[in-house]
Amino acid sequence: MEKRTFGKSDLQVAPLAFGGNVFGWTVDEKTSFSLLDQFVDAGFDLIDTADVYSRWVPENQGGESETIIGNWLKRGVKRERVIIATKVGSSMSAGNPRKNLSRKYIRQAAEDSLRRLRTDYIDLYQSHYDDPETPVEETLQAYDELVKAGKVRYIGASNFSPARLSGSLRVSEERNYPAYISLQPEYNLYSRAVFEKELQPLCLRYGLGVLNYYALASGFLTGKYRSEADLSVSKRGKGITKYLNDRGLRILHALDQVAGRYETTPASVSIAWLLAQPGITAPIASATNPKQLDSLVQAVGLKLDNEALLQLNQASGED
Numbered sequence: 001m002e003k004r005t006f007g008k009s010d011l012q013v014a015p016l017a018f019g020g021n022v023f024g025w026t027v028d029e030k031t032s033f034s035l036l037d038q039f040v041d042a043g044f045d046l047i048d049t050a051d052v053y054s055r056w057v058p059e060n061q062g063g064e065s066e067t068i069i070g071n072w073l074k075r076g077v078k079r080e081r082v083i084i085a086t087k088v089g090s091s092m093s094a095g096n097p098r099k100n101l102s103r104k105y106i107r108q109a110a111e112d113s114l115r116r117l118r119t120d121y122i123d124l125y126q127s128h129y130d131d132p133e134t135p136v137e138e139t140l141q142a143y144d145e146l147v148k149a150g151k152v153r154y155i156g157a158s159n160f161s162p163a164r165l166s167g168s169l170r171v172s173e174e175r176n177y178p179a180y181i182s183l184q185p186e187y188n189l190y191s192r193a194v195f196e197k198e199l200q201p202l203c204l205r206y207g208l209g210v211l212n213y214y215a216l217a218s219g220f221l222t223g224k225y226r227s228e229a230d231l232s233v234s235k236r237g238k239g240i241t242k243y244l245n246d247r248g249l250r251i252l253h254a255l256d257q258v259a260g261r262y263e264t265t266p267a268s269v270s271i272a273w274l275l276a277q278p279g280i281t282a283p284i285a286s287a288t289n290p291k292q293l294d295s296l297v298q299a300v301g302l303k304l305d306n307e308a309l310l311q312l313n314q315a316s317g318e319d
């Protein structure tokens with residue numbers, strides 16, 4: 001499989017990242033281990049998680065996903081064989097929703113993530129959300145210290161506005177701090193406008209890697225939800241309602257047609273469409289069983305022709 005250079009780093013990554021928000025949520029530890037084994041055995045390397053995953057599950061506290069990944073790493077995969085991307089700054093406490101990228105907070109959160117991941121270093125440490133209350137200089141100084149200490153290799157941003165992203169890049173250059181090498185935005189066939197309008201051109205201009213999340217729109221783009229009656233097929237069904245409208249169904253129709261022509265699944269076509277978009281390094285998607293993961297992995301070998309891309313673009317154009 002052809003790897004892609006990740007932004008301006010010296011990392012080479014396979015073009016699909018496994019999304020770790022399912023670990024400790026819709027997938028237990030045993031199944032997480034087998035999915036991660038399957039992913040790595042298929043030649044992939046990038047695993048995305050966050051300190052806060054999966055705190056939204058009633059009995060969880062946050063940290064469950066990193067703990068499962070850490071336990072998996074200790075089972076024997078060579079540490080340098082995988083690229084671990086985690087995030088900091090989303091609230092870990094139910095009573096305090098503040099996004100926090102202060103130096104003090106990052107220093108402690110990095111130690112906690114390293115301990116849960118059972119590793120000495122994080123390959124990509126990402127600001128999960130912007131924190132407008134903390135000066136950008138302070139956040140980048142904290143990252144500078146972690147990079148110098150060998151605890152973090154590269155830093156990335158997620159959910160940043162174009163202005164804050166370019167502002168952060170400018171401060172890194174002026175102060176000689178590490179610079180964000182990547183952006184993690186929401187982007188898929190259904191949710192296009194926010195990324196395509198300003199963020200995509202900015203990522204291309206600065207040579208940032210892009211790891212886009214919700215590559216399957218939480219499962220909607222697999223085609224398994226066609227009406228309200230289908231929402232009960234998954235624990236995540238409730239969140240799908242927002243896609244069940246004319247435009248969503250038009251996208252599914254185009255996905256069905258293209259998938260039929262290529263004798264593959266809508267899930268694979270959705271990922272293949274993302275892989276054909278300028279600037280995308282590796283879409284992040286998750287799976288809860290081996291068959292689902294297989295459909296994601298298959299997408300990497302699927303090259304859509306212009307007719308298919310046009311059909312999908314037309315169906316997904318914003319109203």
Ligand SMILES: NC(=O)c1ccc[n+]([C@@H]2O[C@H](COP(=O)([O-])OP(=O)(O)OC[C@H]3O[C@@H](n4cnc5c(N)ncnc54)[C@H](OP(=O)(O)O)[C@@H]3O)[C@@H](O)[C@H]2O)c1
Pocket residue numbers: 018019020021022026048049128158159184212213214215216217218219220222224233234235236265267284285286287288289291292293295296
């Ligand atoms: N930076 C951020 O703020 C942010 C926010 C959200 C997510 N993320 C990252 O992005 C990753 C991906 O997001 P996500 O997992 O929420 O959404 P997703 O990748 O869009 O959807 C994945 C879900 O769709 C279902 N699925 C996958 N393949 C399928 C197939 N072939 N057939 C039928 N169903 C299939 C599975 O759920 P079921 O089997 O349960 O239906 C799976 O968990 C996360 O794990 C996380 O790493 C980042």
